[in-house]
Amino acid sequence: MGREEPSEERETGTLGEITADEQLQPSFPDRPSPDPERRERKAAEQAAEAPNREHDTRERSARTSQSRVKAEAEPYLRDYYTDADDRMVCQVCRQEMPFRRKDGKHYFERVEAFALSREYKANYLALCPVCAAKYNEFIVHGENGARDELRKAFAAGGALETPVRLGQEEAAIRFVEPHAIDLRAAIGNESRSASKGQ
Numbered sequence: 071m072g073r074e075e076p077s078e079e080r081e082t083g084t085l086g087e088i089t090a091d092e093q094l095q096p097s098f099p100d101r102p103s104p105d106p107e108r109r110e111r112k113a114a115e116q117a118a119e120a121p122n123r124e125h126d127t128r129e130r131s132a133r134t135s136q137s138r139v140k141a142e143a144e145p146y147l148r149d150y151y152t153d154a155d156d157r158m159v160c161q162v163c164r165q166e167m168p169f170r171r172k173d174g175k176h177y178f179e180r181v182e183a184f185a186l187s188r189e190y191k192a193n194y195l196a197l198c199p200v201c202a203a204k205y206n207e208f209i210v211h212g213e214n215g216a217r218d219e220l221r222k223a224f225a226a227g228g229a230l231e232t233p234v235r236l237g238q239e240e241a242a243i244r245f246v247e248p249h250a251i252d253l254r255a256a257i258g259n260e261s262r263s264a265s266k267g268q
């Protein structure tokens with residue numbers, strides 16, 4: 071195989087392209103304490119005054135139905151997104167989940183895809199921690215309507231892939247077929263229940 075020459079006509083500023091600057095590791099901040107001994111004294115004083123952890127037993131409403139269905143989503147997603155070589159992949163970046171838990175299984179996050187009125191295990195995505203954080207930031211807590219728009223786009227398309235914008239990043243959520251069918255059925259059930267209720 072021939073060695074690849076670095077491309078001369080590399081465009082700069084293209085979306086999604088990794089520039090030379092981004093490939094550099096950031097330098098770890100160098101912030102020496104001007105007077106370490108004084109700092110040590112002050113820190114000990116402050117630590118001694120730190121408040122105790124307190125727990126309150128206030129009653130608050132908890133979504134009890136969620137924990138059961140979210141628990142069911144764990145084996146459901148693990149099964150669908152693990153390949154024949156026992157490597158579990160993220161539905162957005164499609165990379166292998168970054169680490170395994172103490173029990174040897176891949177760690178992954180179950181993120182609720184859309185805001186639906188009933189609990190469906192299919193309404194969870196199997197995401198790596200970074201994609202989960204991005205989904206929460208830009209979709210769950212994103213601009214008004216971002217999550218609803220995504221739900222409509224997913225429901226309307228029959229494809230296994232739905233484009234999603236995560237901040238500056240144009241990405242896509244990829245589904246295995248049974249999961250896509252189950253989730254579209256859940257969304258369809260929502261609209262039926264909504265029209266019946268009116």
Ligand SMILES: [Zn+2]
Nearest residue numbers: 160163198201
């Ligand atoms: Zn990911």
